[in-house]
Amino acid sequence: MTKNLGLHFTTQRLIIRPLEESDYTSWLHGFVNRKPAQYRHDKGQIDMSDATEPWFAALVARQQQAIEADDLYIFGIFDKAGHHIGMLNIKNLSRDHFQWAEIGYFIHNQYWQQGYAYEALTELVKQAQEKLHFHRIEAHINLDNQPSIGLIEKVGFQFECVRKGFIFENGQWTDHYVYYINTHNEPPNI
Template structure:
């Protein structure tokens, strides 16, 4: 299956697009070669024993269905040599008069501190405006996740508010910071 739905973008060093079945080995390698967890929000090494090729193919179909439904856009990040570096996503929170989305991202920890997250997010933000036509993008971040806060501010997001008891994680309702970026100054047709 080779159906990236016309959503392939590139930067100087990166290719950003939906996963395809041919990506299985590279995708798996990205996860298998992760280092041990380096801080609280780094999952570190992950058990990938259930991630078979048929499982991967089914996951890709679910990703494509979400894209076709304009619900969730999931992108893989590869370097130009084909190494899977991480994932990005844009979740549609509301279309209509809002054109509002939430952004998510991770880079495998063996590729940290090389500028890949910044480069990938900068391109995704550009494409979120130009291709996906979202006006407002939010990032929801744990209060003590300084690396993510620094990254999202570096790509141009601004702090908006603290949402109390916003998400249930680690067995409790957790507060999150909300950062936002408005991509358009003019209305979308």
């Protein structure tokens, strides 16, 4: 059973909220209709043969548990017609004196170049401040991922540094850019 977690946001064109079991068909359709990979960081078409309804129900339950634990907030992005456009997430890196999180995102490539990523990320940053009370939000980006760099800068994130050997991907430790945005929350009561 899917719980209403009170994390439903709307923009002019989008609905952003945790996945629900009833999203299965729309969610699957978004993945199945992806185009071939457009560049190195685009996964393109993905084999979804294992993504059955029971598998999806378990995924939704795990995501709800992560939200309830204040660990990882995962959101589906839907247009107002109910089409699954992509996903957003915000990972709690530290609460206490930091209120620090990392943001992640993807838009299905059949919906690229329509402003959906900018619209969704802008709203998530706002809600991460107002509802989740994060002060610092980071984005970690591959050095050669120019579309993601341009997007995150447009949303208002600032370049901070290169973290060397930061993430293990494709069989090796890779460098990543770190971009950040600080919200204007009051200091935590600790």
